[in-house]
Amino acid sequence: MERTAANETFFxxxxxxxxxxxxxxxxxxxxDTGEMRIVSHTEGVDNPSYLALCPDANCLYVASETDEGELLVYRRDAATSxxxxxxxxxxxxxxxxxxxVTNDGKWVLTSNYSSGSVNVFPVGDQGTLEEMSALVEHTGRGKNDDRQEGPHAHSIQPDPSGQYAVVCDLGLDQIIVYRMEEGRLVTHRExxxxxxxxxxxxVFHPSGKWAYVINELNNTVTAxxxxxxRGEFNTLQHIxxxxxxxSGEGTAAxxxxxxxxxxxxASNRGDDSIVLYHIDQESGKLEAVEWTSTIxxxxRNFNLLPxxxxxxxxQDSNNIVAFQMDGEDGRLTHNGFKLEVSRPVCITPVV
Known part of the structure; x- marks a missing residue:
């Protein structure tokens, strides 16, 4: 982990x-203290909503969440970030x-929410992108007329083996697994x-045995x-x-x-809380323990730092709030610090 003389962690x-x-x-x-500060900022891109670092942390890949979607590549200065x-x-x-980004750093994956499609880009020299190697457009719809009038690919990520890319499509109520074959996406199972x-x-469990999906519209987690x-998911639990x-409206995030x-x-918008579950180490099933206000x-997003x-x-209160996780039971305690940032929607640690 890169730290300054003041023992700071960047994100x-x-x-x-x-x-x-x-x-x-x-x-x-x-x-040491939990206090946060803004170091610098980068302009020049509309809605840089989601960020991902390459495995060696030398490049940052940024989604420009616009009608004319773009993927941008930034070189990160190792000394200053x-x-x-x-x-x-x-x-x-x-x-x-x-x-x-795949674990070997060779491929960058993106999901396009409004058009319901997913992409693969090969990574070239110095982290730059070569021409797109895959574009798959989903078809169909779900039962919610307001939110599922068509496909909405909300996330795409490699599985732990690197053999598969896994897509959560909010509009289709499906987890779609693709085989990754030299930059192509081949439908494997749904x-x-x-x-x-x-x-x-x-998210995948560190053991690789289990995975957990957050379902935005009915506010549940599936284990x-x-x-x-086999690249196969078998349902254990909905919670x-x-x-x-x-009571009241809200969506999981x-x-x-x-x-x-x-x-x-897991985070709840509307209830504005983080729910803590304990994971049964034998079965992988979840037990809800407590809900903590996000203040x-x-x-929309949260992340774990060392x-x-x-x-x-x-997002809508324009702040980042820090919590200490208890190492014994995982419970969260606000450490007293907030950071004012306009419409924050993604936190990516430099590790």
């Missing part, structure tokens, strides 16, 4: 900003909202979620057994993200598993 924040505003914000968190634009490619899809659930993001050899007796594999966290509005820090990006 980038993606935002909903216009090109003439501070869009990608470089921040630092003091590992400042960004320098190197490349940009159109995704040929609308509203790219997710970016991931797993149906409950009608109207709206799968959004997926799966994952067969890495609510909301506390019992909750993001999901993370702790490095130790014992805790799972802000619309926690030292047991959880940072929440509260």
């Amino acid at each position: 980038y924040t993606g935002t909903y900003a216009s090109a003439d505003q501070p869009g990608i914000v470089l921040c630092a968190l003091d590992a 400042e960004l320098h634009l190197m490349d940009r490619k159109q995704t040929k899809g609308a509203s790219p909202c997710y970016v991931s 797993t149906n979620q409950p009608p109207g659930s709206g799968p959004r993001h997926l 799966f057994m994952y067969d890495e050899r 609510s993200t909301l506390p019992e007796g909750h 993001d999901i993370r598993v702790s490095p130790c594999g014992r805790f799972l966290y 802000g509005q619309t926690p 030292g047991g820090i959880l940072l929440v990006a509260n």
